[in-house]
Amino acid sequence: MEHHRLFSLLSLLLLPLVVDARFNPLLRLPSDGENQSGGTNWAILIAGSKGYRNYRHQADVCHAYQVLKSGGLKDENIIVFMYDDIAYNNLNPKRGVIINHPGGKNVYDGVPKDYVGDDVNAYNFIGVLLGDKSLVRGGSGKVVSSGPEDHIFIFYSDHGGPGVLSMPQSPHIFADDFLKLLNRKHELGSYKSMVIYIEACESGSIFEGLLPENINIYATTAANSVESSWSTYCPGISPGVPLEYRTCLGDLYSVSWLEDSETHDLTLESLNEQYERVRARTSNQDTYEYGSHAMRYGDLVLGEEKASLYIGSIQSNKNSTFIEGNLLLSTPGIVNQRDADLIYYWHKFHGSPDGSSEKLIAEKELHEFMSHRMHVDKSINHIGKLLIGSENDAKVLNEVRPKGMPLVDDWACLKSMVRTFETYCGSLSTYGLKHMYLFANICNVGTKVETMAKVSAEVCNQFPSNIWSSLQGGFSA
Known part of the structure; x- marks a missing residue:
């Protein structure tokens, strides 16, 4: 069965080392994406959902690609997981275009199609992070062939729950399996440091009491271990979002770190400084009238490093300094992540012509969704x-x-x-x-x-x- 396959695969992570990536150049890909410390910057971007109703997750990931690419990372070092069923979806009012902000630019343009459709799964994620092509099935075959001086950035955007991150193909990724994977990567000696950003409900539970402080990993999450994360730029709620989109365009934590990266010189901004800005916006400027508690875990000393070491930095932002008024925009209208589907089905139903077959189908879908809940x-x-x-x-x-x-x-x-x-x-x-x-x-x-x-x-x-x-x-x- 599928879950037995995943457990068997993850059990390999606990076996003694057979090969050390530090002494095997075949595990490295040639790259000119060197950072100032002499290593290479790698990134894995994962949208763990499918379906037009989840537009926002692929929009987050596509936007992240644009930020990293503009920041100097090379395509050969950026690996993208996305189902790729949004841009040309019949419901998309702008075919071939994905936006992550009302009136925003097309973030779909040029995004690598490394792992799409059913290839977006836990097994391929394991193989990609470990740099082991023999574990990968389908897709581009690109993996993180990193070495001991390299830096790795992982961004995941999707649904989640206590102790679990969703994937479009079962099984999902459970926290214990994720931590086994991270520990195995550390045992291989194939990175210098790693930063993980996670957008999901109860995302803090992935690391709470589990992520060691001594494996050179710094993680931030959209929410603590007991609360939902929040969607944003939703039709009928956030100003400027056309109703014809029928679905939310982004997630609050995700668009906060992405928009911060687009407006600041990340060679001058530490990971901790970015976290503080994102935390304030995600919490509605510390009022928590709505929003969630963004969290930090792992090796917090790494938080003092510059964000550009992992995300890169957009050249046009060079020397833009932080001033008190140079904050992120105020928190836009938001929706509980688990209720974002309701926004989609509601607008799909009300936006369909009366008496049409489209409206009957939309009514059936809304009823089925509510019945299931x-x-x-x-x-x-x-x-x-x-x-x-x-x-x-x-x-x-x-x-x-x-x-x-x-x-x-x-x-x-x-x-x-x-x-x-x-x-x-x-x-x-x-x-x-x-x-x-x-x-x-x-x-x-x-x-x-x-x-x-x-x-x-x-x-x-x-x-x-x-x-x-x-x-x-x-x-x-």
Whole structure:
């Protein structure tokens, strides 16, 4: 099964070193993208979703490519994962064009198509980061063939949940597997330092209590381990977004670091300074009236390094200095990441001509989406009460572990619980990933998988027969 393949692949990360990239020049690609420290700058950009309703994630990634390319990184050192079903989608009002800001430029122009469609998956991401072409299937075959003096930047934009990052092809990437991958990369000695930016709900849970401080990795996330991230530039909410787009154009954390990179000399700005600007904008200037808590993890000393060491710096911004008034724009209108789909389906329905077949289809899609959300919420709440007891379920199953502790003690248990639920109750989908806390806490109190299976079968004697609940795409774990 697919999840066994992923587990087997990741188990290889723990094997003793067979080859050290520092002493094997075949693992390096020739490049003139050298940074001032003598190494090469590498970047992996990942949009972990598909479908026009998720326009914003591919827009974030395409925009990131433009920023890095303008900042001096070479195409041979930038690896892009994106499903590539947005630019020429029939719903796109500007075919062949993707924008990440109302009235913004076409960020799709020139973007490398390294891994598209079904090649955007966890297995290829593993092979790409490790620099191992034998692990890659499909796509351009480009990998991060880095050496001990190189710097790596990873940007991921998509849906997520406690302890998990979504991918368009199952299985998703769970935090323990991601950390095994990062540790393996460190063991290979094939980078000097690494910076990771993650846009996803509960993205802090990917690193909370898991990312060591001694493997030269600095990570920032759009949200802490218990809250959603936020979409922005949405029709009907953000000024200037044409209603015909029907979907959000970007994500708040993502557009904040991208717009900061476009307006400042990153040779003068540290990673910490960029983080502080992004954190302020993502939190609505520290009011938290809406927005989320951007977070930092790992080797925080790396935060003192200049952002240009990883992102490059746009030449036209040279010598632009920071002044108090030179801040990012105020926080635009935003939407909870998990409700952005509702924006899309709502505008698709209301924007369709009355009496048309298009409107009937849009109405059906909206109904199916809402039915799936209600089914997932209702099923999980019912299962929780049966497993824990109605008197204590709210406290136990919604419990948040203290800061510095990982989501769950037994990650294999968590994945088994997710598979068991989906076997009987249908797919969680990206919406249902928010319930990972329940599955984790079920494991943390010692519930057996057999018990979970029995209760799930009792609660879900049937589930909606639509694309959201369908397991055609495979299990989440």
